[in-house]
Amino acid sequence: MKHVLTVAAVVLLAACSKQGEAPAAPAQAGKGPPPPPPYQMRPEAPGGNRLAGGDGKTLFEVNCGYCHLTGGMGTNLLTKQRMAAGEPPEKGLLANRTDLTADYVKQVVRLGKNAMPPQTKVDLTDAELEAVAAYLGKAK
Structure with missing residues (x-):
């Protein structure tokens, strides 16, 4: 049984090896780095603009809003800090701040x-x- 397994392993290795062949060159050689993986890319928006919505307000709402719009954890924490400093609670919303x-x-x-x-x-x-x-x- 050992001989059969040894012979099978040798035959398999011989079939898999490419003796005498030069390794294939990378497809991107000389053309710059390959594109990033899909999870690092943003989808193209209409008109070729890569920014989702194209403006800072929309990007803020989409990417930061879950914490920094009304009721979000970031807004609640900032509101407590602002109220402790004697400022109105509206200053807890980043979009209302004038000191940033x-x-x-x-x-x-x-x-x-x-x-x-x-x-x-x-x-x-x-x-x-x-x-x-x-x-x-x-400046607001």
Whole structure:
């Protein structure tokens, strides 16, 4: 029985090996890096705009709204902090804040703060973050 298994293994290895053949070159050789995997890509929007909705307000609502719109955990925590500082509760909504700068928004999004985890470039691309930061960081 051992001989049969040994012979079968040798025959299988011989059939699988490509002796004397050069390895095939990668299909992308010399053409730059391959495209990212599908889970890292954003679908194209009508008109070729990769931004979902194309504006910072929509991107904020879609990507950040579950925490930072009315009733969200981030809004509730910020409202408590603002009220403790003697400010009105409306200041808990990020869209109502006038003290945010675009650079501050980008820093907090990428690094996280307190209960907010950092958001990666897969979560929010650089272009999307720029639009959200411009929306939240504008002087109101």
